[in-house]
Amino acid sequence: MEKKESAKERILRVANELFYQEGVRAVGIDRIILESEVAKASFYRSFPTKDDLVVAYLELHRMRSLAHVEEARERHPESALDQLRFLMRRIAERMSRPSYRGCAFMNTIVEFPEIGHPCHRKALESRNHVWAVVESMAQEAGLPDPRELAEQLRMLWSGAAMVAYINKSEFKPETFSSAALSLIDGQLNAG
Amino acid sequence: MEKKESAKERILRVANELFYQEGVRAVGIDRIILESEVAKASFYRSFPTKDDLVVAYLELHRMRSLAHVEEARERHPESALDQLRFLMRRIAERMSRPSYRGCAFMNTIVEFPEIGHPCHRKALESRNHVWAVVESMAQEAGLPDPRELAEQLRMLWSGAAMVAYINKSEFKPETFSSAALSLIDGQLNAG
DNA sequence: TTGACATGAGACAGATCTGTCTGTATCTTT
DNA sequence: AAAGATACAGACAGATCTGTCTCATGTCAA
Known part of the structure; x- marks a missing residue:
């Protein structure tokens, strides 16, 4: 049996759609309350502040x-290199979706530039955490300079996210994935 | 003789520093008026709205x-390829400056996600214009697929701007420029 | 049935920001 | 010197947003 979606889950689902599609600062609490069909008091019981x-x-x-x-x-449990390649293709595919609106972490950091702001801090921590995991994947791939490659891939990946957001109609997933593979191969051939 | 800085110039200089360093939305008109030591009425005579x-x-x-x-x-008037390489190194150098805070165009687009908003529109147009000029440079370089390379460089360049902003302490200009050269060489060798 | 508690609808307060307006001082030009 | 334009300081209005509070309604268990 399908258990009913709780108020908190409904709020978060609606907030996720609106925050991601229209931006965090552009979407007010009232809008989220309206669209998630919940009372203001109920909202603030689940999330004491908007930052939360x-x-x-x-x-x-x-x-x-x-x-x-x-x-x-x-x-690809056997090859970290194949894991990296798979991840790049997977990312490229996601970026080419019509609903793609860039990286939630980067967008939020730019929307809340103040260092130490709860939203800025959480977005930065999340970005760094995710990337640390990807970097460890590069470490396992046995490349000559995994940190250097990981850093290059982070730049490329971050920029692809921005291009796919800002210049959506021009974004081609193969352009990104072939560039990523080119960077990987570049270091493989150099080492 | 050095002619005195006009009120309008002073406002723009102050606004540039504050908008770039702290974000457009985070800086209010009052702050700009205070720091540029101008009256509110004078400000609005030079710039009818904040958007202006x-x-x-x-x-x-x-x-x-x-x-x-x-x-x-x-x-490098003789070689468009050298122009591209020089530009990448020049960009890398600028990104490693302490005062670097990312790409003003991308930041503004993210801060004003609403399509058609004057700030969003101007930032997008500026970004596209600048990049069209760079792409024409790639066209002149006589590469196999200049549009593809230009697009890859745009991704890398955009992402480097974000990394240099968000993860400032980890940004190394050589990482960016070597990745850019790797992409250029990648296409040169493939062609 | 009834009482305890959660929820819905929305008024309200407080803060913040943009942009207008008023009154005074200063500067230029004749 | 006089007059008109310009600049300054700051009050004020209007809009917007977050978060609190009130009150009526509905729900579930004893």
Whole structure:
């Protein structure tokens, strides 16, 4: 039997859609309350402040990002290099989806530039955490300079996220994945 | 003789520093008026709305970006390939400066996600204009697929700007420039 | 049935920001 | 010197957003 979605889950689902599609600052509490069909008091019982809701939203994206990394590990348990390649293709595919609106972490950091702000801090921690896991994957691949490659891939990946968001119509997933493979091969051939 | 800085110039200079360092939305009009030591009425005479000031700020960055491209052309008038390489090194150098806070265009687009908003529109147009000039440079370099390379470089360049902003302490200019050269060489060797 | 408690609808307070307006001082030009 | 334009300081209005509070309604268990 399908158990009913709780108020808190409904709020977070609605907030996730609105925050991601329209931006965190652009979406007010009233809008979320209206669309999740919940009372204001009920909302504030689940999330004492808007920041708390934003943190939950970012945590959701952190879990999803880690799930992709985990999927890559399961698909290619024998080769970290294949895991990396799979991850890049998986990312490229996600970025080319119509609903893709960039990286929630980067967008939130830019929307809340103040160092130490709860939203800024959570977004930065999430970004760093996810990337640390990817970097450890590069470490296992037995490359000449895994940190250097990981850093190059982070730049490329971050930029692809921005291009796929800002210049959506021009984004081609193969352009990203072939660039990623080119960087990987570049270091393989150099080493 | 040094002619005195006009009120409008002073406002724009102060606004540029504050908008770039702390974000456009985070900086209020009152703050700019205070720090540029001008009256509110004088401010609104020079810039009828805050959006007008933001547009002027973005125009400033557009001119600066184009100046870098122009410099590359002057330094290596004979080889578009060398122009590209020079530009990448020049960009890397700028990104490693302590005052670097990312790409004004991307940051503004993320801060104003609403399509058609004057600030969003101007930032997008500026970004696209600057990049069209860089892409034409790639076209002249006689590469097998200049559009593909330009697109890859745009991703890398955009991501490097974000990393240099968000993960400032970890950013190394050589990591970016070597990745850019790797992408260029990757296509040169493939062709 | 009834009482305890959660929920819905929405008014309200407080903060913050943009942009207008008023009154005074200063500067330029004739 | 006089007059008109310009600049300054700051009050004020209007909009917007977050978060609190009130009160009516519904739900579930004893």
